[in-house]
Amino acid sequence: MRMRFRAVAALILLSPLSSYVLVAQEGHPLRGTWHGSWGVNAAERTPVTLVMDWDGANITGIMNPGARSSPLEKTSLDPAAMWQFHFEANYKDRTGGTARVMVDAKIQDVTSPHRALVGTWTQGEKKGDFKAVRDN
Amino acid sequence: MRPHTFILLSLAAATTLGTLVFAQAPAASTPAGPTGTRTGRASGVRPPSAPTPRWPDGHPMLSAGPGKTGFWNSGTGGLTGKNGMNLPTNLEIGEVPFQPWAKALYEARRADQQKNDPHARCVPPGGPRQFHTPYGLQLYELPEAKRVLVLSGGGPRTWRVIYMDGRPHPTSDDFIPTFLGHSVGKWEGETLVVDSVGFNEQFWFARAGYPHTESLHLIERISRPDYNTLKYEATIDDPKAYTKSWTGGHYIYWVPDEDFEEYFCQDNNRDPSHLVGQ
Numbered sequence: 273m274r275m276r277f278r279a280v281a282a283l284i285l286l287s288p289l290s291s292y293v294l295v296a297q298e299g300h301p302l303r304g305t306w307h308g309s310w311g312v313n314a315a316e317r318t319p320v321t322l323v324m325d326w327d328g329a330n331i332t333g334i335m336n337p338g339a340r341s342s343p344l345e346k347t348s349l350d351p352a353a354m355w356q357f358h359f360e361a362n363y364k365d366r367t368g369g370t371a372r373v374m375v376d377a378k379i380q381d382v383t384s385p386h387r388a389l390v391g392t393w394t395q396g397e398k399k400g401d402f403k404a405v406r407d408n
Numbered sequence: 409m410r411p412h413t414f415i416l417l418s419l420a421a422a423t424t425l426g427t428l429v430f431a432q433a434p435a436a437s438t439p440a441g442p443t444g445t446r447t448g449r450a451s452g453v454r455p456p457s458a459p460t461p462r463w464p465d466g467h468p469m470l471s472a473g474p475g476k477t478g479f480w481n482s483g484t485g486g487l488t489g490k491n492g493m494n495l496p497t498n499l500e501i502g503e504v505p506f507q508p509w510a511k512a513l514y515e516a517r518r519a520d521q522q523k524n525d526p527h528a529r530c531v532p533p534g535g536p537r538q539f540h541t542p543y544g545l546q547l548y549e550l551p552e553a554k555r556v557l558v559l560s561g562g563g564p565r566t567w568r569v570i571y572m573d574g575r576p577h578p579t580s581d582d583f584i585p586t587f588l589g590h591s592v593g594k595w596e597g598e599t600l601v602v603d604s605v606g607f608n609e610q611f612w613f614a615r616a617g618y619p620h621t622e623s624l625h626l627i628e629r630i631s632r633p634d635y636n637t638l639k640y641e642a643t644i645d646d647p648k649a650y651t652k653s654w655t656g657g658h659y660i661y662w663v664p665d666e667d668f669e670e671y672f673c674q675d676n677n678r679d680p681s682h683l684v685g686q
Contacts, residue, residue: 298526299609299621300509300648326509326621328648351512383516383524 296385296408300326302349302357308404310375310393322389322404331359335373340364355379363395371396377404457634460598463551467595468632470547470556478664479561480638483542485658487614487642493658495641501616505651510619517617526611530673532566532587535604535613535626536642539660541566544668547630547638556593556600561668570602577605585622587611602628613644621648629657636662 297304302324311317324333324344331347342361350356355378363373377391385408393402461469472478485493488501506514517524527533533541543562550557554573560566570593577590585608593602604626607613613620625645632638641657644650 296524296526297609298612299619301513303609303621326648328507328621328623349509351509355512382513383520385524 297406300331301355301379301382301387302326302331305407306389306404307407308389308402310395310400310402312398312400320393320402320404331357333359335361335363340366355382357389357391375402377402457636460632460634463549468598468600470549470600470630470632470638476664477667478662479666479668480545480547480660481663482538482540482545482560482660483562485540485640485660486616487536487618487644487656487658488616493660495639495657495659498656498658499654503654504618505654506618507649507651510649513619514617522617525615525617527563527615530564531611533560533563534587534589534607534611535624536628536640536657537612537614538566538568538588539640540615540658543671544663545660546668556602562671562673564673565671570600577603580606585609589624589626598631598633600630602626602630604628618644619649620644620646623648636664638662 303326304324306322306324307319309317309319321336322333322344323337324331326332331344331349333344333347334341335344336342342364344359344361347359348357356376357379358374358376360375361373362370364370372395374394375391377389380388380390385406387406389402389404389406391402393400461473463469486498488494488499488504490496490498490500504511522528527537527541538558538560539545541560541562543560545561546557546559548557548559549555549572554571556570556572558568558570566588568588568591570591572593574594575592577592583590583606585606587608587610589604589606591602591604593600595601605624607620607622607624607626609620609622612618613624613626623646627643627645629641629643630638638660639657640660641655643653643655645653
């Protein structure tokens with residue numbers, strides 16, 4: 273009985289979430305939350321979260337929301353160049369150190385709810401690949 | 409093949425094709441001008457229209473009226489281009505004042521044949537799209553409640569409330585953006601003018617796929633120049649997607665003596681798997 277109650281309660285709690293993920297953001301293609309990673313190879317990955325907005329003239333946002341968040345700087349998007357996106361930020365690592373980050377990526381499958389940012393991530397002397405997918 | 413066999417096969421093919429066409433568009437009408445001389449759905453010629461029906465106070469009635477049946481044959485028309493049911497004042501698509509990102513996104517949607525149109529997944533048709541969603545439309549004015557209800561027969565059978573009691577829009581802090589936004593209306597002479605804000609970004613406001621943002625502000629102008637004709641016009645004001653506001657619209661014709669059939673997009677919806685590119 274208790275298990276059934278918990279199952280029903282879980283369904284009730286999760287049902288708004290499940291209906292929410294059926295729809296996608298159809299406005300400015302960068303707006304919203306993106307999850308992904310960057311790394312110099314497939315084994316060494318660093319998770320990245322981006323939260324972006326569009327104010328009508330500029331793309332604004334932060335990297336890695338929370339205690340170590342950093343504002344996105346020098347953002348630009350060129351729709352005519354296959355949706356080329358650039359930003360820079362001061363990445364903050366767990367030790368408290370910071371490193372300048374430059375990202376150049378293109379939006380792949382821009383009409384899709386599952387569109388992705390794919391490109392390169394340059395952090396100090398390191399350069400690796402970067403991919404993030406937009407949350408629904 | 410013998411001649412009579414060929415004729416029989418041709419007749420069978422024509423009948424099947426006709427059945428399919430009418431099954432998808434049960435109340436199709438042929439676009440023409442807003443007068444009573446346009447061609448119609450079954451006879452090919454629409455009879456001259458009766459005058460605009462009116463409420464006792466003289467303002468236009470947008471529904472069938474007491475004792476009568478009928479619905480607006482939505483499903484055709486758009487906001488750009490001047491062909492068919494569209495208004496002769498519409499912009500051509502090249503004249504729409506897109507911001508660069510919005511133009512590129514619109515073109516990308518067209519290039520992939522709108523395979524990711526959320527409406528195909530039963531997402532509600534906000535704004536003008538409610539007026540060109542197939543399977544019918546009703547506009548019921550409830551004077552005692554000071555509301556107009558816009559009921560869609562197609563899609564997920566969306567209904568929208570237009571408040572006619574003079575209330576303002578809620579402030580942006582008071583509500584979460586929605587598919588249908590918040591609509592207030594008033595009569596300006598022969599025209600119902602509807603002001604809507606508070607839209608989310610999870611739908612396309614027109615079938616063509618023009619992008620919008622949460623800053624979308626719509627002014628819709630709805631009139632009934634004669635019994636059989638509804639004129640619909642929308643001004644799109646969204647400074648985050650367009651460099652200036654723009655206007656477009658279309659006519660919708662009345663289907664007398666019928667009501668729209670029950671239809672739910674969610675019921676056995678097979679459309680997504682049939683879309684090109686999926």
